[in-house]
Amino acid sequence: xxxxxxxxxxxxxxxxxxxxxxxxxxxxxxxxxxxxxxxxxxxxxxxxxxxxxxxxxxxxxxxxxxxxxxxxxxxxxxxxxxxxxxxxxxxxxxxxxxxxxxxxxxxxxx
Amino acid sequence: xxxxxxxxxxxxxxxxxxxxxxxxxxxxxxxxxxxxxxxxxxxxxxxxxxxxxxxxxxxxxxxxxxxxxxxxxxxxxxxxxxxxxxxxxxxxxxxxxxxxxxxxxxxxxxxxxxxxxxxxxx
Numbered sequence: 557x558x559x560x561x562x563x564x565x566x567x568x569x570x571x572x573x574x575x576x577x578x579x580x581x582x583x584x585x586x587x588x589x590x591x592x593x594x595x596x597x598x599x600x601x602x603x604x605x606x607x608x609x610x611x612x613x614x615x616x617x618x619x620x621x622x623x624x625x626x627x628x629x630x631x632x633x634x635x636x637x638x639x640x641x642x643x644x645x646x647x648x649x650x651x652x653x654x655x656x657x658x659x660x661x662x663x664x665x666x
Numbered sequence: 667x668x669x670x671x672x673x674x675x676x677x678x679x680x681x682x683x684x685x686x687x688x689x690x691x692x693x694x695x696x697x698x699x700x701x702x703x704x705x706x707x708x709x710x711x712x713x714x715x716x717x718x719x720x721x722x723x724x725x726x727x728x729x730x731x732x733x734x735x736x737x738x739x740x741x742x743x744x745x746x747x748x749x750x751x752x753x754x755x756x757x758x759x760x761x762x763x764x765x766x767x768x769x770x771x772x773x774x775x776x777x778x779x780x781x782x783x784x785x786x787x788x
């Protein structure tokens with residue numbers, strides 16, 4: 557049972573916009589910024605969004621992040637087949653004094 | 667160019683010890699935290715712990731405290747994760763990653779190693 561809650565799966569067709577949500581609490585998302593990681597099949601995770609809504613250099617602007625209270629979202633617009641991956645949210649947790657991840661959302665591009 | 671290169675896959679028996687490594691380059695090793703993340707087969711990411719090589723300050727997830735040891739060698743810019751007595755349930759891919767601290771409430775892992783598969787089986 558992950559501290560941060562994500563839907564296990566999501567799907568969309570090419571060109572669509574999909575949103576992945578991440579729910580937490582006051583000790584994690586409510587107190588710290590949220591980061592999103594993309595894990596393509598068989599590869600290491602890659603930083604996709606940091607500090608709630610910032611994109612590292614090289615990440616397309618199709619990817620965007622937002623946060624409100626104790627929940628965060630990752631939006632992917634103009635969905636492409638190469639976006640098929642697992643997506644994880646993460647935030648520091650003051651109660652655990654450690655990093656917590658969401659359980660991950662497997663995105664399928666139909 | 668920042669790089670984290672991990673040691674190769676390991677196959678061990680229960681009860682054996684193991685130390686895997688994460689060799690870094692392209693940045694000042696002593697001034698960034700390095701963390702470890704576990705991914706069990708077919709499962710999600712779990713934070714194991716983190717070390718600040720500059721002063722060896724180390725933090726562990728409650729789930730892993732006492733089960734593993736994290737260390738670092740500044741002279742060769744390398745972080746380590748070790749077990750004294752492996753269990754079958756330690757079978758997983760272990761990733762190292764560099765942590766950036768932007769503010770007291772803003773941290774993230776920006777560069778990741780390729781992962782080390784640890785298989786523990788009798």
